[in-house]
Amino acid sequence: MPKHVGLISLMVVCSLWSMPRAAHAQALTPHTLQLDAAKLEKQGLSLAQEAAQLGQFQQFELALPRAKLASQLAPKNDKVWFLLGGLQLQAKDYDAAIAALQKAQSLNPKNADVLFALGSANFQQQKYQAAISNYQAGLQLKPNDPDGWFDLGNAYYMLGRLPDAIAQYNKAVSQNQKFWPAINNIGLIKYEQGDREGAIKQWQTAVSLEQQAAEPLLALAVALYTKGDRQQSLKLGEAALRIDGRYGDLNFLKENLWGQRLLADTKKFLELPSIQAALEQQGRPQPTQ
Missing domain, CATH: 1.25.40.10 (Tetratricopeptide repeat domain)
Structure with missing residues (x-):
């Protein structure tokens, strides 16, 4: 900016100083942008x-x-x-x-889905009792939601409250008779309890409802193998791994609530040559220890 002030500029400055205070304030007040709240929300x-x-x-x-x-x-x-x-x-x-x-x-x-999501957040942080409270609150608002009952069953499962878990899984199935994940998880519990035949029936039902569900298919294969039905078990196991090779990873199975008894039997099953060949085709040459 020039150091000297011209005559016209000086006159402008003088005129501003001689103006009433109110006019002076108005002249210096900047324009503000008026925001349209409805437009912003849109x-x-x-x-x-x-x-x-x-x-x-x-x-x-x-x-x-x-x-x-x-x-x-x-x-x-x-x-x-x-x-x-x-x-x-x-x-x-x-x-x-x-x-x-x-x-x-x-x-x-009143949004039950928000409560279910809060339950999931707590579940994934292993805060199972808090998750149970969230799921129960959500189910009070949305009692016909099979996923809500299933998630509640999983929280009970993680706390070792197995009869409560089975009860919630059954409620999920009562809301949706084709809800195979709940049927599958009942099989997981029965296997850990030593009821292999009961587990097999659950997994057979789950597979009949969803033939492309790798989890009950592999679990059924393992259970049949331990029973001595080698030919059928290998056929089912190979089919399961073709559907989803992640089930050849013991850590992945543990994340999906497979118990110690089933994991131990699955480890032996995954080490079989024909199953190893199926894993290699899926890019998983060795089962995770």
């Missing part, structure tokens, strides 16, 4: 929709920033907070997920 919902679509393709690095911004643009929308919490849960950012889900719950206490 933009937030659009971002949330984008985040949801990206989340479906596991693109969390792209989905999460959009969901976070959406929660800022539409802070009173419980569905946006639920989406954010769900994405953070999938990204295993549990503390952030719980905070977002609790915000969603405060905005809409």
Whole structure:
């Protein structure tokens, strides 16, 4: 800016100083941008929709920033907070997920799915009693949800409350007779309790409901092998691993609630030459120790 002040500029400065105080204040007050709250919320919902679509393709690095911004643009929308919490849960950012889900719950206490998601967050942090409370609260609002009963059964399972777990699994099946994961898990419990025949019946039922379900198929193969039915067991085991090679990993099986007795028998089964060949075809040449 020039060091000298021209005549016209000086006149302007003098005229400003001689103006009434109110006019002086008005002249210096900056214009403020008037934000349209409804328009911002609409933009937030659009971002949330984008985040949801990206989340479906596991693109969390792209989905999460959009969901976070959406929660800022539409802070009173419980569905946006639920989406954010769900994405953070999938990204295993549990503390952030719980905070977002609790915000969603405060905005809409009647959304059972939010409570189920809170239960999942606690379950994955091994806070099983807290998860049970979440699931039970969700089921009070949505008692016909088979997934809710199934998740509650899993929480009881992890606490070693096996009769309670079976009771919840049966409730899941009563809501959906084709809900094979609950039937499968009843088989897991029966096998650990030494009831091999009862477990086999459960897994046979699960396979009849979903022939492409690798888990009950492999469990059935292992149980039949321990029973002495070698030919049938190998056929089923190879089929299971072709469907999903992850089930050749003992750690993966443990994460899916397989107990010590079944894991020990499965380890022996996975070491069989024909099963090893099936694992090699899936890029898993050795079972995890």
